[in-house]
Amino acid sequence: MSMEDLARLLSDCVPSVEWDVARPEAAAALTSLDVIVAIARLYDEYRIAVPSDALRRENFGSLGAIWRLCERLNGGK
């Protein structure tokens, strides 16, 4: 999965936020429901399971933060 792929997935499930790969650190205000939908889609499409310990505000604050989380969980694949 590339960052572009992630941005597309997030744009699809959280359209209220602008997911711009050119500005990966731009703050993203996700609601609780947004986070639940996003982690479900990450698992459905990329088999990335987000453990409860990783569900922290700092891991969902921007496209870049979510990307880094996915990389860690995916073992850099």
Add this chain to the structure above:
Amino acid sequence: MIEARLDGAARLEAMCRDMRSRLYADSMAACVRRWAEQTPDRLCVADPDEAMTYGAFWQRVLEKAGALRLRGIGPGDRVLARTVQRGDFLALQFAVHLLGGVFIPAARQLPPEGLAGLAERLRPVLLLQDSRLERAGAYLPPDMPKPGDTATILYTTGTTGQSKGIVLSHRAEVAVAQNVFYGTEMEPDTVELIPMPISHSYGLRHVFGLLLGGRSAVLCDGVTMAGDFFGLMDRWGVNAVSLTPAAVNVLRRVSGDRLGRYADRLRYIQLGTAGVDAVMKRELRALLPHSRLYQYYSSTEAGCACIQDFSHAGDSRRVGRPAVNSHFEIVDDAGRPIRSGEEAWGRIACLGPMNMTGYDGDPALTARTMAEGYVISGDIGYLDGEGCLCFVGRVGDIINAGGFKVAPQEVEEAAMATGLLAECACCGAPDAVLGQVPVLYIVPRPGAAPEPTAIIAALSKKLEAFKLPRRVVTLRAVPRNAIGKIQRDRCEAAAKEEER
């Protein structure tokens, strides 16, 4: 014949006197002041950013009072602020109260237009986007707030969808804090995690319950960020949690049964804002076998008025016994008290010093909702032989099937007990012969595909024939509002939408 009528004035006066025989102060601000003097080093409130002892918290309150005074805030002035789930926000609230002002917390998620609309309606003297104020010297006014003065206006859409401003006095805030404090039998070293928003009556009042008793509150931004949620539990040695049924579902979805790892530490969890169904009660009992499990029957208008410990039982309609400041009557549609029972339901009317003063700027709605100090709810129920309040349903939700009354919650509970469903909603549908018939909207459990006939067959073993759904409709999700309550009036539209 003398017609029975509600007579609340004398009883309410006695209840106000009784309040003083318990842990009491004239206002929540006065409570905090007392604990700051008596136990200044005890943890008062912690959040992800900071922690304050009672001494530090009171100092923060006084500094904010100083800043607000410089801005000209005085008695009766309204301060509207967008809520942040932080101790600093609570300090702002108490600072406004100290100055005799009226605090109005706006929901954090309220969009800018919504906040502007609220400001237009309320005309606050001061509108704040959060709790930050310029630094100022501490200021303690010569007079503390009086019990009958207005403290807070809470905005709610409730179950009716209509936005209402609920006016609460300082006495009402202390009374509801007593209901929570004594209802949960808080231990001296209680540290409770509050992930529910403090702009909402449920979250705010549970904080008040803790501060009344000089206990410790830990504030958290919801439960979805489970890493943060459990991180705060570990960091502060949390031994009690406030949740809602919807929050329990979310927490279990994102963290499985991780809450169960705290079974030996959690003394109680308390649930409110919506009824806890029998399935969730059983699951929580299994997950937390050593904890006290409370559910509140509450409303913004009448506080946390009734409490039930379902640690050992509680699958019936019972929502518990009246809290220390609550008295219930069951009334007919004209507001006259009736002798209620399992077969004689009526509207639930609640009296107590925690009741609202009225609806802000809406005397007509206040007059329709309150009589003799009672808040007459839109809930239908009865008092059983042991004095427990039993909830049957909402006024508009009760299905009249040819004269037979069907409580949708009873059908839903029986349907969930089949174990085939993730969720369901029972609603009344128009019927040419009977007037109304029950219809069941179901969301199957993952991997299950129950036939409607199988559901009906299972229900027929438990329910009388007139309660059986005439149709079973499968949905992807039951429509719910922001706090997880079923929106029965939207189920049919949701089904049609999914058909397209």
